Amino acid sequence: MKIIELKNISKVFNVKSEEIKALDCVNMEITQGEVVTVMGPSGAGKSTLLHLIGLMDKPSTGELYIDGEPISSLTEPELSALRNGFVGFVFQFHHLLPEFDAIENIAIPALIKGRPKKETYEKAMQLLKEVNLENRKNHFPSQLSGGEQQRVSIARCLINDPKLVLADEPTGNLDHESGTAVMDLMNRFVKEKNISLILVTHNPALEKYSNRTIRLSEGKITP
Numbered sequence: 001m002k003i004i005e006l007k008n009i010s011k012v013f014n015v016k017s018e019e020i021k022a023l024d025c026v027n028m029e030i031t032q033g034e035v036v037t038v039m040g041p042s043g044a045g046k047s048t049l050l051h052l053i054g055l056m057d058k059p060s061t062g063e064l065y066i067d068g069e070p071i072s073s074l075t076e077p078e079l080s081a082l083r084n085g086f087v088g089f090v091f092q093f094h095h096l097l098p099e100f101d102a103i104e105n106i107a108i109p110a111l112i113k114g115r116p117k118k119e120t121y122e123k124a125m126q127l128l129k130e131v132n133l134e135n136r137k138n139h140f141p142s143q144l145s146g147g148e149q150q151r152v153s154i155a156r157c158l159i160n161d162p163k164l165v166l167a168d169e170p171t172g173n174l175d176h177e178s179g180t181a182v183m184d185l186m187n188r189f190v191k192e193k194n195i196s197l198i199l200v201t202h203n204p205a206l207e208k209y210s211n212r213t214i215r216l217s218e219g220k221i222t223p
């Protein structure tokens with residue numbers, strides 16, 4: 001079953017009088033439970049691709065389908081519901097909120113969605129255990145190592161039971177050992193929960209976690 005389909009997607013940014021074609025007629029499909037690595041040089045359009053699929057930005061031309069629905073037919077409330085439920089994000093830099101502790105950071109996306117507080121904190125605690133950080137429950141991001149921050153980010157991205165996780169160089173800022181721990185965890189979750197994962201990386205060693213690799217160059221998919 002296809003959960004994501006891109007048809008002839010292009011994205012143009014206008015900077016001063018210049019047009020930058022970040023994505024140039026991209027076609028791709030992702031099926032439920034599939035893990036896909038996206039590789040390519042800096043500036044190839046990888047982050048732009050994730051932003052479009054994550055509904056954080058809109059294509060200039062072409063159509064994006066989610067679960068068979070063209071997103072151009074969705075209203076802004078429908079889009080924001082998808083953004084905060086269907087899809088989870090893990091970034092290179094954790095993007096945790098500095099003034100909240102680990103468990104609060106994990107709970108916040110569910111509280112924003114209006115989930116009950118008690119149930120949400122129970123689930124956040126369960127996720128914290130699953131990423132082996134129950135003893136860091138009340139630590140603030142600044143009190144955690146880079147690898148621990150990234151494991152909190154993974155727990156946070158799972159709180160709303162996404163069907164798709166988008167990870168933009170999630171190990172790019174970590175040493176080899178923490179990076180491996182983060183990837184092993186992410187890999188376990190996507191398998192257990194049948195989540196699709198799109199993993200942007202510069203590191204060819206991460207290809208082993210994926211079913212296939214998409215290569216981008218100057219906004220185009222290359223063989």
Ligand SMILES: Nc1ncnc2c1ncn2[C@@H]1O[C@H](COP(=O)(O)OP(=O)(O)O)[C@@H](O)[C@H]1O
Nearest residue numbers: 013015020022041042043044045046047048049
């Ligand atoms: N918000 C933006 N405004 C203008 N240009 C952008 C913007 N985002 C990305 N670009 C440009 O689009 C191209 C692709 O960028 P990006 O998707 O970030 O590449 P990658 O993640 O592969 O390094 C680059 O030339 C970049 O400078």
Ligand SMILES: [Mg+2]
Nearest residue numbers: 046047048168
């Ligand atoms: Mg990028």
